[in-house]
Amino acid sequence: MVEKGCPVCLEPATNTTVFKQGNFDADKLDVFSFSSRKFPEYMSHRYLKCNRCQALYASPVPVFDELQEQYNEADFDSKKESEFAAQTYISILKRYKKRLPSLDCGLDIGASDGAFVEKLVGEGFTNVIGVEPSRKPVESAKSSIRPLLRHDIFRREHYRDDSMSLVTCFQTIEHVPDPIAIAKDVYKILKPGGVFYLVSHDYSSRVNRLLGEKSPIYDIEHLQIYCAEAFRCLLADVGFTTVETRPVWNTYPLSYWLRLAPLPQKLKQKLIAWVKDGPVDIPVPVCVGNMAVLAWK
Numbered sequence: 001m002v003e004k005g006c007p008v009c010l011e012p013a014t015n016t017t018v019f020k021q022g023n024f025d026a027d028k029l030d031v032f033s034f035s036s037r038k039f040p041e042y043m044s045h046r047y048l049k050c051n052r053c054q055a056l057y058a059s060p061v062p063v064f065d066e067l068q069e070q071y072n073e074a075d076f077d078s079k080k081e082s083e084f085a086a087q088t089y090i091s092i093l094k095r096y097k098k099r100l101p102s103l104d105c106g107l108d109i110g111a112s113d114g115a116f117v118e119k120l121v122g123e124g125f126t127n128v129i130g131v132e133p134s135r136k137p138v139e140s141a142k143s144s145i146r147p148l149l150r151h152d153i154f155r156r157e158h159y160r161d162d163s164m165s166l167v168t169c170f171q172t173i174e175h176v177p178d179p180i181a182i183a184k185d186v187y188k189i190l191k192p193g194g195v196f197y198l199v200s201h202d203y204s205s206r207v208n209r210l211l212g213e214k215s216p217i218y219d220i221e222h223l224q225i226y227c228a229e230a231f232r233c234l235l236a237d238v239g240f241t242t243v244e245t246r247p248v249w250n251t252y253p254l255s256y257w258l259r260l261a262p263l264p265q266k267l268k269q270k271l272i273a274w275v276k277d278g279p280v281d282i283p284v285p286v287c288v289g290n291m292a293v294l295a296w297k
Helices: 064-072 079-094 115-122 135-139 179-189 206-214 228-237 254-260 265-277
Strands: 014-018 047-050 056-058 104-109 125-132 149-151 164-170 190-201 240-251 283-296
Touching: 064 079, 079 115, 079 164, 079 190, 079 240, 104 115, 104 179, 115 125, 115 164, 125 190, 135 149, 164 179, 179 190, 179 228, 206 283, 228 240, 228 283, 240 254, 254 265, 254 283
Parallel strands: 104 125, 104 164, 125 149, 164 190
Antiparallel strands: 014 047, 047 056, 190 283, 240 283
C-alpha cells in the first residue's frame, strides 16, 4: 500500500481533507470483489477529498501489480446487466453521433463481455476494439464479438496517434491507478474532433449524498470517485477543448436494483429470489447518481 497525492490533478496530499475513513478487510475478499455489478460489500479504502479539483481518492492504495492480478482473476456473472448498460450508453451516444469526425475506429476501455462493442458495430462503426483486463468476461463474449476483444489493459503503444474517432470508458476510470495517464493517452490517439465518452459515479449527486456511507460507490475497487468539476479538471488539463456532463438514467431489471439496496443481506436475497421467480422482474429506469462525460479533442 502506498500514500499519494491527488491522481486527478496532481495536487499534493497536504491540500486535502479526509472525506471517509477506510474499513477494508482483506479476509472478506472473494472472486467477485473486483467484478462488475456485484453485491455491495460496504468496504473501502480511506478517501481524501482534493481541495483543488474536488475529486475523492483512495490513499493509501495497492500497488499496480496487485490490482492487475485481482482484475485478471475476477469472476463474471452479470451478462444480462451488461446488455442493459450497453443499451443505455448507446442511447446517449446516438445524440452526439453526428458530431463525430467519422464512424471509423472506436475503442472501448473496460469492455467487459463486449456488449457495447456489439452496439457500436450495430450503429455502423467500423474497426472497433474492446480491451478488458478480466479474463472471464472476455471468455463469456458472443462468438461474433470475441475477436474484437483483447484481454489486456489499455496500452497506448497499441494505437496510432490521431486514429480514433471515439474512445469510451464506462465505470472504469474510477478503477485505474493513473487517470491522468489514461486521459493523456486517449487524447493522443483521438482524431481531431474525436470524443472521449465516459460514464462514472458522481459522489455529489443527490442519491449518493442521501445514502452516505451506504452508497455502493464507496468500494475497494474505486481508487477515485468523481464529480463534474473533477472531470473538467482532469480532461481540460490534458488538452480537451469541450467537456460536457449529463446525468444518466440507468435501466436494469428490478432484481438488480434490489441487489444495490442498503438492506440486510438475508432479506435482500429473499426479495431478489421472489422477484426473479415471478413476473415483476421488469426493466426499471432509475437515476442513481451516475453521469455521462463527453470530451472533445
